Amino acid sequence: MDNQAITPQAFSPDASFATDAARNLAEKISSGQAVVGVAGLGYVGLPLAVEFAGRGFRTIGFDPDAERVRRVAAGDRSMDGVSGDVLHRVVREGLLEACADFARAGEADIVFICVPTPVTTAKNPETKYIEAAANALAEHVREGQLIVLKSTTWPGTTQELVQPLLERSGQADAPGFAAGRDYFLAFSPERIDPGNRTFTTSNTPVVVGGVTPTCTRLATLAMQQVCEQVHPVSSPRVAEMEKLLENIFRSVNIALLNELAQLCDRMGDISIWEVVEAAATKPFGFMPFLPGPGLGGHCIPVDPYYLSWMARRYDFETAFITLSARINETMPHYVTEAVMRAIAGLPVALSEARVLVLGVAFKRDVADTRQSPALSIMELLTRRGVQHLAYSDPHVPEIETPDGLSLASVSLSPEALRSFDVAVIVTDHSAFPYAEIAEHVRCIVDTRNALKDIDGDREHVMLLGGGDF
Ligand SMILES: NC(=O)c1ccc[n+]([C@@H]2O[C@H](COP(=O)([O-])OP(=O)(O)OC[C@H]3O[C@@H](n4cnc5c(N)ncnc54)[C@H](O)[C@@H]3O)[C@@H](O)[C@H]2O)c1
Secondary structure (H helix, E strand, O other): OOOOOOHHHOOOOOOOOOHHHHHHHHHHOOOOOOOEEEEEOOHHHHHHHHHHHOOOEEEEEOOOOOOHHHHHHHHOOOOOOHHHHHHHHHOOOOOEEEEOOOOHHHHOOEEEEEEOOEEEOOOEOOHHHHHHHHHHHOOOOOOOOOEEEOOOOOOOHHHHHHHHHOOOOOHOOOOOOOOOOEEEEEEEOOOOOOOOOOOOOOOOOEEEEEEHHHHHHHHHHHHHOOOEEEEEOOHHHHHHHHHHHHHHHHHHHHHHHHHHHHHHHHOOOHHHHHHHHHHHHOOOOOOOOOOOOOOOOOOOHHHHHHHEEEEEEEOOOOOOHHHHHHHHHHHHHHHHHHHHHHHHHHOHEEEEEEEEEOOOOOOOOOOOOOOOOHHHHHHHHHHOOOEEEEEEOOOOEEOOOOOOOOOOOOOOOOOHHHOOEEEEEEOOOOOHHHHHHHOOOOEEEOOOOOOOOOOOOOEEEEOOOOOOO
């Protein structure tokens, strides 16, 4: 979270709007007088709310999670994904408030919808959170208000799902109350990369697509207040599809590397890590992706299903999505098999083997465990008969495993490390003491090439894609 200067022309008001409602809103945004509402104070919504509040916009967060609202309203410095100091300051200065219901949504000139978009057990889009937020906003939507959906979703959601809900009740019932003239509606996908200190809200370009050109211009102006570069597109559908392309691109390329890692394991004498490092020296036409223990988080494992679901409407099968999901979803099983082989190679009974999972967050240096492959691996190991399972994660002090076990993170002293038979590195947090791990654990399954810089004997290390799995 940083408050870098935004280019001055982004603040210049635009007098050429056709309606008073649009012109007034543009002036409010440009002068910093607009009140910002954020529905959903999670990994996406809270940083956005803090970013606007940090730049002086009065901001109100709405979230049904009473505990989350209490923590935000108290300026809790330990909230994930934001600078504790900035959050504390904006709350203390009265710039950021939080509410558990939408009663005050009418106060906001701009409302961003940042609610979850998971999939159902059948891997279909679960849009009930978007619907709930749109229904709640519909009670308060008013002339001159801009509503921007940021949740990742299928192309068409903004116009086919959100717009009719918004226009069904409240002031939108007034005859002639129209998106683009009286109120404004757009889609602007989120690109936040939690834990990334180089690319933050202000220096990561965003895409905006409005229901009408005026909606696009107003949403662009709104996003320009916190973001240096805004790229308008011709419709919400294009913006919705663009976001899915970004995530499917990652999913497909990671799957390719996961498949090649398995091939390298079978070949035995080529390390996929060395291959990628060499390929990455090509300055054009190649972008490095790495293999790993499986996908995690709220985006990459989930979002591609939004498009494959929608494609079925058109009798179209998105084969790349299906194939990459299949490969990526087998990775926790592949890693589990490697751990089982590691145990089998030691003079210890399976029921006595002590296994340490290193990293349960889904990626490096964050605390987010949603859909983490570590949890799948732990569940699979338990099913296979491992009875002494522990984990360590500097960012996740305790977890509940899918089997209902409550575990606390183990601290990694040399004595503690020596007490384990096998350690499996699932998440390569930078805080892990890799030299000590390599020195003290009897056998290590490394799914991230986290031990690459550790010198010495590697006989006890099984590297994914290194020919050792
Ligand atoms: N986490 C990321 O890195 C990331 C990145 C880009 C896009 N996204 C997308 O952004 C969206 C939000 O993701 P997130 O990670 O912030 O989710 P999250 O689970 O961290 O936060 C969502 C918040 O919305 C709240 N909520 C649920 N129903 C609500 C309602 N009806 N009204 C208001 N609030 C409600 C929840 O209580 C929760 O606090 C998803 O569509 C996700 O795919 C996430």
